[in-house]
Amino acid sequence: MTAVNDVIDLSREGEIAVITVNSPPVNALSARVREGLTEAFRKAAADGETKAIVLICDGKTFIAGADITEFGKPPVGIGLRDLEDVIECTPKPVIAALHGTALGGGLEVALCAHYRVAVPSTKCGLPEVNIGLLPGAGGTQRLPRIVGVEMALDMITSGRHVPANQCAAMGLIDELAPEGRLREAALAFARKAVAETRPLRKVRDSNAKVEAARGHPEIFANFRKANARRFRGFKAPEACIQCIEAAVNLPFDEGMKRERELFVELQKGSQSKAQQYAFFAEREVWKIPDVPVDTPTVPVNRVGIVGAGTMGGGIAMNFANAGIPVTIVEAKPEALERGLSVIRRNYVNTARKGRMTGGDVEKRMELLKGSLTLDDLANCDLIIEAVFENMDIKKDVFRKLDAIVKPGAILATNTSYLDTNEIARATQRPEFVIGLHFFSPANVMRLLEVVRADKTANPVIATAMQLAKRIGKIAVLVGVGYGFAGNRMLAQRQREANRLVLEGAMPWDVDRVLTEFGFPMGPFQMSDLAGLDLGWSKETSKSSTIREVLCEMDRRGQKTGAGFYDYDENRTPKPSPITAKIIEDFRARSGAAVRQISDEEILERCIYPMINEGAKILEEGKAIRASDIDVVWLNGYGWPRYRGGPMWYGDFIGLDKVLARMREWQSQMGDEFKASALLERLAAEHRTFGDVK
Numbered sequence: 001m002t003a004v005n006d007v008i009d010l011s012r013e014g015e016i017a018v019i020t021v022n023s024p025p026v027n028a029l030s031a032r033v034r035e036g037l038t039e040a041f042r043k044a045a046a047d048g049e050t051k052a053i054v055l056i057c058d059g060k061t062f063i064a065g066a067d068i069t070e071f072g073k074p075p076v077g078i079g080l081r082d083l084e085d086v087i088e089c090t091p092k093p094v095i096a097a098l099h100g101t102a103l104g105g106g107l108e109v110a111l112c113a114h115y116r117v118a119v120p121s122t123k124c125g126l127p128e129v130n131i132g133l134l135p136g137a138g139g140t141q142r143l144p145r146i147v148g149v150e151m152a153l154d155m156i157t158s159g160r161h162v163p164a165n166q167c168a169a170m171g172l173i174d175e176l177a178p179e180g181r182l183r184e185a186a187l188a189f190a191r192k193a194v195a196e197t198r199p200l201r202k203v204r205d206s207n208a209k210v211e212a213a214r215g216h217p218e219i220f221a222n223f224r225k226a227n228a229r230r231f232r233g234f235k236a237p238e239a240c241i242q243c244i245e246a247a248v249n250l251p252f253d254e255g256m257k258r259e260r261e262l263f264v265e266l267q268k269g270s271q272s273k274a275q276q277y278a279f280f281a282e283r284e285v286w287k288i289p290d291v292p293v294d295t296p297t298v299p300v301n302r303v304g305i306v307g308a309g310t311m312g313g314g315i316a317m318n319f320a321n322a323g324i325p326v327t328i329v330e331a332k333p334e335a336l337e338r339g340l341s342v343i344r345r346n347y348v349n350t351a352r353k354g355r356m357t358g359g360d361v362e363k364r365m366e367l368l369k370g371s372l373t374l375d376d377l378a379n380c381d382l383i384i385e386a387v388f389e390n391m392d393i394k395k396d397v398f399r400k401l402d403a404i405v406k407p408g409a410i411l412a413t414n415t416s417y418l419d420t421n422e423i424a425r426a427t428q429r430p431e432f433v434i435g436l437h438f439f440s441p442a443n444v445m446r447l448l449e450v451v452r453a454d455k456t457a458n459p460v461i462a463t464a465m466q467l468a469k470r471i472g473k474i475a476v477l478v479g480v481g482y483g484f485a486g487n488r489m490l491a492q493r494q495r496e497a498n499r500l501v502l503e504g505a506m507p508w509d510v511d512r513v514l515t516e517f518g519f520p521m522g523p524f525q526m527s528d529l530a531g532l533d534l535g536w537s538k539e540t541s542k543s544s545t546i547r548e549v550l551c552e553m554d555r556r557g558q559k560t561g562a563g564f565y566d567y568d569e570n571r572t573p574k575p576s577p578i579t580a581k582i583i584e585d586f587r588a589r590s591g592a593a594v595r596q597i598s599d600e601e602i603l604e605r606c607i608y609p610m611i612n613e614g615a616k617i618l619e620e621g622k623a624i625r626a627s628d629i630d631v632v633w634l635n636g637y638g639w640p641r642y643r644g645g646p647m648w649y650g651d652f653i654g655l656d657k658v659l660a661r662m663r664e665w666q667s668q669m670g671d672e673f674k675a676s677a678l679l680e681r682l683a684a685e686h687r688t689f690g691d692v693k
């Protein structure tokens with residue numbers, strides 16, 4: 001074996017040259033990899049003894065894409081497309097040997113090989129769209145030539161990872177190798193190609209599938225229409241579609257040119273920067289400076305849950321889905337029965353949609369055991385409390401659990417707002433108490449706020465983070481404080497949304513501005529969905545807020561067919577003249593001056609106070625880094641990914657601008673708008689949240 005450079009090796013087995021990439025962690029196409037591969041291919045092509053070439057990777061995966069860390073920096077060394085030309089034009093058969101994930105630029109390189117062999121566990125995909133880009137090294141031109149236009153549209157705009165057997169069925173992979181025997185299989189394939197003098201098959205030359213779609217613009221029109229909701233606000237999916245249109249309507253080289261232009265446009269835009277930031281932010285959250293990766297963890301083989309309501313049921317499903325047995329304790333038999341039947345109904349619905357089998361439903365239900373006594377939790381390694389949001393009830397549950405469960409078991413609370421320290425103090429094991437704040441619906445939402453109380457031990461934190469990964473969540477470590485990170489910031493937005501309505505905006509104006517910004521729904525639609533009567537009681541209601549008035553009129557949100565909005569049978573919200581009248585009367589009664597409010601003010605008033613609150617959270621050390629707060633908002637509250645997150649967005653628009661507005665509002669409306677010291681400091685120093693390390 002000869003090292004071409006530190007990341008590429010070239011060797012020969014008989015008449016077959018083997019080029020090996022070894023660039024951990026994911027063999028991304030960095031300048032060194034591109035350079036080494038180019039040289040290795042040139043050498044192998046020139047070597048008289050070599051009759052065919054195998055391209056293979058060491059480590060856990062084939063090339064997983066371009067090196068995203070290079071984006072936005074001046075280009076170095078040979079370009080990816082030049083490397084691809086070298087591979088595709090090699091005058092000897094080139095066989096790409098795939099394992100792990102052949103993604104993005106990795107798959108594009110493989111598409112320039114003449115043949116592809118893969119082990120069954122391989123997944124192939126062009127996930128660039130997820131980082132605000134399009135496959136910019138020929139993927140949009142070559143993939144449709146193999147898999148056809150419809151499949152290419154689906155794969156490229158979803159970025160999904162397609163399993164090897166499906167790739168083989170579509171012709172994207174020529175041969176499946178036995179698991180663990182990729183190298184031998186690729187070598188055998190190469191020898192066969194030589195022996196049979198197989199042609200140097202170039203994907204670029206195979207036009208039948210793109211020609212079949214020529215003259216059928218409806219394919220694209222229908223695809224756009226069917227996916228309009230999913231693509232709303234994102235620039236990359238449309239650019240991907242245009243590239244595939246170019247593959248259909250233009251000769252290959254011109255299609256490549258179009259792909260390049262659109263790629264460069266996306267790369268320059270703010271959306272791809274935001275989405276790449278989100279990609280890395282979601283990988284940073286796992287890194288906790290004082291809880292290193294080698295921190296010991298507590299094995300979690302059995303989980304207990306207290307409360308089978310909205311949250312308890314959803315939380316239980318996460319563990320059952322991961323094959324972890326769960327015991328759920330309820331206070332009353334009816335509540336337990338209801339909780340378990342809701343879980344079953346959820347699974348059955350999933351099965352009805354074809355996303356699991358009837359057998360899977362039963363398997364999961366078998367992992368869930370109901371109980372009416374906390375004593376049944378004695379053997380659990382982790383118990384998550386999800387009873388009513390009431391400190392006395394929670395403390396009582398923790399006190400009892402502490403006496404029942406084995407030493408070393410972790411006690412977690414799902415509280416949304418209550419003080420985790422106070423709950424921990426109800427036990428003799430505060431170091432084993434932690435907050436695990438799931439989001440509703442808990443079986444669907446990816447976010448988990450892991451709440452570190454004053455005494456929570458590091459192994460308990462490490463266990464929680466590891467467990468989150470196991471059940472497919474993105475965990476963010478936060479400190480104790482009213483509403484932690486997410487709800488604390490949400491409260492700012494909610495307060496301003498309500499105040500804007502009193503000042504002259506209508507709920508649907510506020511919702512429209514925020515949905516145009518990119519949220520899936522606005523604050524008033526969200527309130528209607530959650531139910532306006534959360535925390536409301538008829539007895540104590542005094543018509544003191546618009547919300548109270550709505551509840552008093554039995555307009556309690558979607559569930560009663562009316563709230564801020566009127567709803568039809570499909571739950572489509574319509575601005576309500578009744579609500580409008582309630583608001584007008586309310587404003588008249590309160591004597592508030594009503595004025596015209598611009599969309600710009602609505603947006604700034606809803607968003608800037610959130611950014612300011614995020615700054616306070618950072619300054620108080622309740623979040624490790626600004627990007628962690630962004631991960632909370634991206635995964636828990638539908639913040640549009642193409643806007644990075646509230647803190648990224650603050651940096652993007654300029655912290656001096658945010659600060660100026662906060663000061664202006666403080667002078668008009670009071671100290672709720674007082675700027676955080678961190679925001680003041682960063683703005684003065686012309687720095688960003690991203691600079692705070």
Ligand code: 3HC
Pocket residue numbers: 025026028061064065066067068069080101103104105106108127128131133134135136137139280283284
């Ligand atoms: N460039 C640079 N670094 C990358 C990377 C890439 N393409 N892909 C992953 N990494 C880094 C991660 O940041 C992480 O670093 P860290 O350990 O310091 O945090 C490390 O590799 C491991 O990544 P994961 O934690 O994500 O590991 P997993 O095993 O969970 O997942 C993966 C592996 C499926 C490959 C996943 O990392 C992934 O999806 N990567 C991105 C793939 C992608 O988007 N490729 C397209 C790139 S754009 C492109 O190719 C443009 C071209 O068309 C021109």
Ligand code: NAI
Pocket residue numbers: 306307308309310311312329330331332335385386387388389390393397414415416417437438439440
């Ligand atoms: P819920 O009212 O739907 O469920 C609570 C369940 O706990 C009820 O079924 C009740 O019978 C049971 N319960 C009460 N006392 C009990 C006891 N001593 N022993 C056993 N079971 C008992 O409430 P929900 O919405 O599930 O909330 C639970 C917790 O989760 C609260 O702390 C809440 O703040 C938090 N939370 C709620 C979210 C939401 O969107 N609903 C989101 C995130 C957290």
